[in-house]
Amino acid sequence: xxxxxxxxxxxxxxxxxxxxxxxxxxxxxxxxxxxxxxxxxxxxxxxxxxxxxxxxxxxxxxxxxxxxxxxxxxxxxxxxxxxxxxxxxxxxxxxxxxxxxxxxxxxxxxxxxxxxxxxxxxxxxxxxxxxxxxxxxxxxxxxxxxxxxxxxxxxxxxxxxxxxxxxxxxxxxxxxxxxxxxxxxxxxxxxxxxxxxxxxxxxxxxxxxxxxxxxxxxxxxxxxxxxxxxxxxxxxxxxxxxxxxxxxxxxxxxxxxxxxxxxxxxxxxxxxxxxxxxxxxxxxxxxxxxxxxxxxxxxxxxxxxxxxxxxxxxxxxxxxxxxxxxxxxxxxxxxxxxxxxxxxxxxxxxxxxxxxxxxxxxxxxxxxxxxxxxxxxxxxxxxxxxxxxxxxxxxxxxxxxxxxxxxxxxxxxxxxxxxxxxxxxxxx
Numbered sequence: 009x010x011x012x013x014x015x016x017x018x019x020x021x022x023x024x025x026x027x028x029x030x031x032x033x034x035x036x037x038x039x040x041x042x043x044x045x046x047x048x049x050x051x052x053x054x055x056x057x058x059x060x061x062x063x064x065x066x067x068x069x070x071x072x073x074x075x076x077x078x079x080x081x082x083x084x085x086x087x088x089x090x091x092x093x094x095x096x097x098x099x100x101x102x103x104x105x106x107x108x109x110x111x112x113x114x115x116x117x118x119x120x121x122x123x124x125x126x127x128x129x130x131x132x133x134x135x136x137x138x139x140x141x142x143x144x145x146x147x148x149x150x151x152x153x154x155x156x157x158x159x160x161x162x163x164x165x166x167x168x169x170x171x172x173x174x175x176x177x178x179x180x181x182x183x184x185x186x187x188x189x190x191x192x193x194x195x196x197x198x199x200x201x202x203x204x205x206x207x208x209x210x211x212x213x214x215x216x217x218x219x220x221x222x223x224x225x226x227x228x229x230x231x232x233x234x235x236x237x238x239x240x241x242x243x244x245x246x247x248x249x250x251x252x253x254x255x256x257x258x259x260x261x262x263x264x265x266x267x268x269x270x271x272x273x274x275x276x277x278x279x280x281x282x283x284x285x286x287x288x289x290x291x292x293x294x295x296x297x298x299x300x301x302x303x304x305x306x307x308x309x310x311x312x313x314x315x316x317x318x319x320x321x322x323x324x325x326x327x328x329x330x331x332x333x334x335x336x337x338x339x340x341x342x343x344x345x346x347x348x349x350x351x352x353x354x355x356x357x358x359x360x361x362x363x364x365x366x367x368x369x370x371x372x373x374x375x376x377x378x379x380x381x382x383x384x385x386x387x388x389x390x391x392x393x394x395x396x397x398x399x400x401x402x403x404x405x406x407x408x409x410x411x412x413x414x415x416x417x418x419x420x421x422x423x424x425x426x427x428x429x430x431x432x433x434x435x436x
Contacts, residue, residue, distance in 0.1 A: 094398035118174035119195035141183035147261035157255035181208035236399025242266035279375035293350030311372030
């Protein structure tokens with residue numbers, strides 16, 4: 009007999025089905041709650057609400073576990089590549105050699121964007137935030153490629169997925185080049201996915217640009233670690249907007265805007281801004297930490313702790329080594345990076361931070377890496393979006409395959425004025 013929960017309202021008792029996940033997670037199904045009882049649930053931020061049954065990503069925040077399609081993030085980080093992880097998330101299984109080759113080649117051949125995008129970016133202010141530019145540009149893909157917008161046509165969806173994955177690095181690089189007044193760099197099909205992005209970001213027509221394999225590997229690793237993270241704000245936005253049956257470009261554009269917020273994807277930018285502020289103020293990492301521990305001081309230690317992971321961020325453990333590999337390879341010795349190393353050492357040993365589980369998270373290390381390779385801080389979130397693209401696509405695709413698909417429509421409890429008569433303007 010299936011397990012159920014019982015809810016008593018007045019003199020009536022209702023039985024609610026219970027779903028049990030593969031990792032023994034339990035959820036109470038309230039699909040018919042309003043229809044049967046007239047009640048709704050109240051859950052600000054949806055922290056206790058399961059919006060879907062998903063087979064994509066599993067997280068255990070207490071144990072520090074992150075898995076894509078059941079595979080531990082540690083194994084994927086060590087053995088896989090970003091495009092292979094993208095295939096895994098979107099298709100649902102690891103590809104065979106031929107499948108990965110076909111997928112990779114398709115992405116490689118779709119990297120170039122319509123020439124009119126030059127005029128599109130040219131119409132934007134030079135100081136436009138790259139995330140605003142990227143969101144607008146991804147939304148505009150639907151105007152340039154109207155032949156593949158039906159979310160229920162399997163072939164059109166496949167084409168749009170490949171176009172989105174392939175063209176976003178180009179769009180992000182164009183947003184950056186526009187902001188600094190440099191010419192746009194056409195993608196090179198001879199380069200790998202990450203190498204091509206670095207080439208379009210940092211290359212210029214006047215000289216040859218060689219992709220550093222250490223940097224390329226570190227960025228590929230960061231993209232893997234960011235590829236999906238269950239039902240976060242931006243992913244939920246993609247699903248909610250996608251539930252209207254809008255095309256994938258429109259849904260992804262919404263996700264980019266959600267990620268832009270400082271409470272979500274903007275955290276790694278805040279890390280570098282914090283390090284710059286400490287440097288400019290001339291205080292040591294220890295002095296800043298002591299201020300952050302003081303209740304009446306507004307100083308905040310950014311890039312430490314995590315809302316989901318209660319003991320440690322498994323992604324941070326992985327990226328830490330890559331972070332120092334990059335610093336060693338580049339021979340970077342800046343005051344900001346010295347402060348970052350000092351802050352990390354203090355936080356890992358200081359009882360105040362240990363007791364509150366304020367450990368360095370993936371945003372801390374990713375911000376340091378992006379800064380070390382010369383990425384301006386306002387581009388950090390765009391790189392986050394580049395990594396998260398496969399997860400957004402996978403979640404959007406899963407939504408449309410859901411047998412319980414319906415448009416998202418949260419409810420509310422009205423607390424405004426009761427029935428009130430209209431007062432003529434002369435009597436007010």
